Amino acid sequence: MRKHIAIAAIGVLTLGISLTSGSPALAASPSVTVFCPEGFVCLYDNSSFGGNEILVDSGLSFANFSTQQFNDKMSSWFNNTNRNYCWFYDVNFSGTKRSMAARSDNPFVGSLDNDKASSLAPC
Numbered sequence: 001m002r003k004h005i006a007i008a009a010i011g012v013l014t015l016g017i018s019l020t021s022g023s024p025a026l027a028a029s030p031s032v033t034v035f036c037p038e039g040f041v042c043l044y045d046n047s048s049f050g051g052n053e054i055l056v057d058s059g060l061s062f063a064n065f066s067t068q069q070f071n072d073k074m075s076s077w078f079n080n081t082n083r084n085y086c087w088f089y090d091v092n093f094s095g096t097k098r099s100m101a102a103r104s105d106n107p108f109v110g111s112l113d114n115d116k117a118s119s120l121a122p123c
């Protein structure tokens, strides 16, 4: 089942994480429909914005994808914020860095970068 995980600003130092199952409305949507809310960076397990999804509220970072069972899984992303973001091969914003320009998306990160992402931050 498709899983959506939202990382939203709840406390100053705390990442608020909510877990919901994929809703029927989303499951019934055609694959061309991208569900990435305004003000979020959305990360997807599969190419073309498919599979499990991680939502990161604008301005927040995500230091270790393994905390959400998402380490080395990202295949596509959608940056629906006004900030430039970067994702990294390693946790804690280290290792090879790839950019994600504000208001842009990538339906496939490419075979070299596929299933490599471990952290994410504004940059």
Ligand SMILES: [Ca+2]
Pocket (backbone or CB within 6 Å): 044, 045, 046, 047, 072, 073, 074, 075, 114, 115
């Ligand atoms: Ca993947």
